[in-house]
Amino acid sequence: MDSRVWPSKREGPMSHNRSNLPQWGRWFLKRLLSEEDYEFFSGDLEEGLHEDLERKESLRARLRQHIRLSAIIIPILMSKVRWTAVLVANDIKITVRNIKKHRIFSLINIIGLAVSLAFFILLISYVRDEWSYDRFHAKAPRIYMTTVEMLNNPPAAVSAPILAKPLQAEFPEIVRVARYWCTSQAVKSGGIIQNQDLALADPDFFSLFDFLFLSGRPDRAIDAPNQVVLTEESASRFFGPVDPIGKVLSISMGNQPYDFMVTGVLKRIPGNSSIQFDLLVSFEHLSDIFGEEFTGGLIDTPFFHTTFLELHPESSPHDLEAKLPGFVEKYYGENFRKFEMDAASLSLGLYRFQDFHLGAIGAASLEGHSRPLYSWILFGIALVVLLLACSNYMNLSLGLSSLRLKEIGARKVVGGGKVHLIRQFINESLLLSFIAVALGAVLAILAFPRFNHYTGKILSLDFLLNFPSIAMLLGLLLLTGLISGGYPAVILSGLKITDIFSGKLRMGGKNILTRALLIFQFTLTIFLVAGSLVMIKQIDYLTREDMGFDYQNLVAVPTYSFWNNDESGDRALKAFQRELEKHPEISAVVGTNGYGTPMGYSNVTDYEFQDSLVTVAHKRVDYGFLEALKIPLLQGRNFSREFPSDIEDAVIVNQALVRRFGLKNPVGKNFSEFAKDTRPAGYKYAPTIIGVIQDFHFASLHQEIGPMMLNMRPEGPLMRKDP
């Protein structure tokens, strides 16, 4: 006899015999039967199956034991399932009856919940997109961009083409480097000529980033000159449904057409990529576009493209950053001294690429970024709207359930337990929220094209179909159902039958929770309404604020390379102007060079003024620019063909510039009289002011209008070296 002490006295000395019942059988029975019934029933089994349950050696005998046990358990299981199904079916029946009985209530509830859910799904899809930018590359956490900070300019993720090779040679922690630049160039194939976003990149670009190739080989696509990679869209734009591999198209570079052979087609670049282009060629073609090789140092080479680097997984970007000043001195110290500048005035840095979209750093070749605050605000609004719908649902349910007091009373009289009543209420609200979630998803899908149009994003609802999202939706459903059905359920099921039928009971109104919910709802609603009013005012400001120029009936035609930096471009523009001016509907055609928008500036210069640096924006304009845009000239004169020197030396400045430099009689003053150009010798620019115009917005409305000069001097995206 076993002499061990058994934990429970009830089980007695023979308890060890019960191990004869297979483990799984006990497991099932314990779950199917109440504790008491399990005791009796397992006892009956021990006795009745006495012989059957003895340990059998042969596999067949053991198998027979299991089959016999299943034959015992299955009927119990089936009866359980059957009666549960009957109960649930009854609950659903009652729910459907209730929905039908209180049509308006149910409609308000379901639609309210569905609309806010649709809203929630849309906002979340937006926020999710914002937060997912550039993270689809497997190496994303290790990809950095070099940044540069010079004088008082904010740091920017731009780089000089000469930097890549020395960086890779100097630092073993840099696994690979790829330079990337995106510009706009005319592309011709057959009869189609279009300006396209042309990207130039080093061959390692495709091992750094995960852009999917539909055809072609990533490692061979741009390893030689005159090869071009298209995207799905640009391929169909130029070649239709035909396979473009091996086909030839011509790209204008520095106003010369060059033939390129298509070596690869990329799958559509995702909307949440900061890198967007139509065509991609080798970075070696940079010299074709600029007409020169960049061979100088950091001072006489322009910073304009982006340099991406992949950092070794074990090395820290901060350590590398700390070594960069030494690197600059080692490789470019000579160059700085040549231009009488201090190497410390320029500092290189690193910026993680995946942080770019929600960061604050600029990069000319990449898509613009967003403020992270906006995403958080939208996320907050999405949650608030959902909470509102839930609390609204709870209030309506509580209010309605007072109409159902008699039903609850009747259920209690015939023996409906508290648990069953709670289950009934929760099942009802789960069913309602299920309908609402389904309707909400349908609404979101229907509203999606408009939403995409409105946000200017290419969002996709595909993410709704993956497991985490479905889990989230189901979780949302359960949460809404449980929260909104749970409270009324607990309150109502706890009422006394006598109270219910005495008719003295009053639901709602006096209830603390009802009041709290109402206050909560009103607070949130006021908050939302106030928020919308502020937004309306903002939009109003954006649309009504006087820009300082007349943009009615104004059409901007981007001509890119033509006007940028050489005379042949200017000649092409002149021809275009002459053609357009033949049309009587067109009152004026003027050219300008603007970064970002046509009314933006084309370049900036820092001037030293009273121990501080003043950044002055340049904008290259044409004769007749002021008249065409109706910008008032306050003092002096406009550019005129009668003064040929206007092209090189004359500028018209804005009021902000006059104020900033404290000029008493600005007209006729030369810049050298009041400010010192900080640029190196040979690049300095000291024009004479011939007129003053009223300020106009040339940058974002978020910014105050800064000092600006209009000139006529050809000046590309880069600083021009004086002859």
Add this chain to the structure above:
Amino acid sequence: MKLLTRHEEHVLLTILHLENNAYLVTIKEYLEDQTSKELSFGTLYVSLKRLSLKRLGKMGYVRHQVGEATSKRGGKAIKYYSVTKAGVRALEKTREVQVSMWNGFSRLAIKAGRAHES
């Protein structure tokens, strides 16, 4: 009153026959003897459970009392079943219906047999 099913009828009658010794194991053995058909403990358990259910405030057809634990049963207590008044009434009612349904069976069977032969 709802009529008993054949199975319920058999279970109730078995409990009556077994008098003070009606519990799951004996009921099963008796039923298997009488019908010479194998019966699962699970099925029997479910029927007994349903027969002991109270319906709308009325008594169930069977009730039970707890007996001694024995070593034969792995130290578990025993649950003896007995038929209630309601159970007896249900059996009587079922029997009445059966008697009236079976009334004149031999005569009718002979008649049907003859009709078949000719």
